[in-house]
Amino acid sequence: MSPTRFDGTQTQVVLRRLGAFRPLSGPAAAALDKAIRERILRLGGGQDLISEGDRPDRIRVVLSGWLARYKALEDGRRQIVNFVLPGEICDPYSYLLARMDHSIGTLTPIVYSEIERDRFEELVASDRTLAEAVWCEWLASNSIQREWTLNIGRRVALERVAHLLCEVFERLRSIGQVDGNSCTFPITQMDLADATGLSVVHLNRTLQELRAAGLIVLRERTLTIGDLDALESAGLFTPAYLHYAG
Amino acid sequence: MSPTRFDGTQTQVVLRRLGAFRPLSGPAAAALDKAIRERILRLGGGQDLISEGDRPDRIRVVLSGWLARYKALEDGRRQIVNFVLPGEICDPYSYLLARMDHSIGTLTPIVYSEIERDRFEELVASDRTLAEAVWCEWLASNSIQREWTLNIGRRVALERVAHLLCEVFERLRSIGQVDGNSCTFPITQMDLADATGLSVVHLNRTLQELRAAGLIVLRERTLTIGDLDALESAGLFTPAYLHYAG
DNA sequence: CGTTTAGTTGACCGTGCTCAAGGGGCGTGG
């Protein structure tokens, strides 16, 4: 499925993602689905959805494509602090703070939906399962954030990259976007380097190490994991921090 | 003030911290203060308040002393992913998830208050300013989390340590716990190393570099900043991400 | 008074960075 097409079924990914934390009541799911469909938008790759310093005033949910939360230093150094994958809410409640403390940019072209603040608050106020699902989704995102800090602070390059690949694969699996042991992996090595705190050169060499060990095949924007157990072991990966109910 | 004494005024630090995000209504502040006073507890240094894998089921707020959120790898590597300072809420809403994804341990003896989940939910449901303040406090904690990821991923050792010292100083200032250009700094170099993703040896040398440059004096659990502007500049520190309303 | 914990220093080494160059794919314009 092309990331820029919208075929009318993609709103399902949001319900599926939230449903991984709390089963949504029928009415809540219907109301959320309706709200999402009212304002579907697109954005090309390499664009900022919102930038550090902006005033956040609405909610956005990703229907397809990948984004990155990132922070940049003045001299150009950049750190991606998390990915935002399909089904995820970009910025729940962030309008409570005056300014964005980080940017959210597209890594690929995306399709997303915008929901105004008031509308969003009505939605979560109207149904407890929905409110809790949104909360959990956000708490899980914070948990991933912490795991990334551990990843960058205490894992060596090979572990670090392996861990990230395992995480992305699991996150995509939870929304039904893996096919056997393969998934789309539409980002550049420079993005991966900025996500792992490595230089592009060293990231490249680390990927080749993983390839040479038969753990992954990564080409043409597709990741295939040769031996998931081995990759998880190489990355010291355990999925508990993703907080999926299953 | 000894971190283990409770003199009856320390509940103020919580109101002060929350008030930095939203002015609390009088009744909300009074109700919160009352709830905090009902169950005051103590814990020695080097203890876990809650451990990874535990089921969270209540709220705790820190009245005095420092804690760390941390994650550990099986082989002993440890990463502190954030500090929890006086006035902060350890785990708002984390009981919505089944298991803790990280541990929270004391770096010093602490005084804290426990509030049961139901009681806490009543409190925040009863007053919008309180609910928003709690939300903001949590959002700000997430923001610090992101800054730490940037810090560890993209700043070199000297910048990294300088940044952390600036941040802690600002956080303590916001709760009135700095004295001029000095503040208590009650943690070991090993804790600092685990917070910055450095080895103890290299952290020690980095501190000495900062000392030699006249930027800091750090001894006997007290940090004195010689030249705050210079330290902030060395750490590429800007306080916007702390989200203080002032 | 012995033991433990925290801080410090030296020496050596390795992981990962920098700089530099080249190749391949792809879109664009001449």
Add this chain to the structure above:
DNA sequence: CCACGCCCCTTGAGCACGGTCAACTAAACG
């Protein structure tokens, strides 16, 4: 249609930042 430029990936060489190992000191503590 081909040329060119751009982006992304890859590779080599050299080096530096920061890690590891080890030993020693000083303070805290029982």
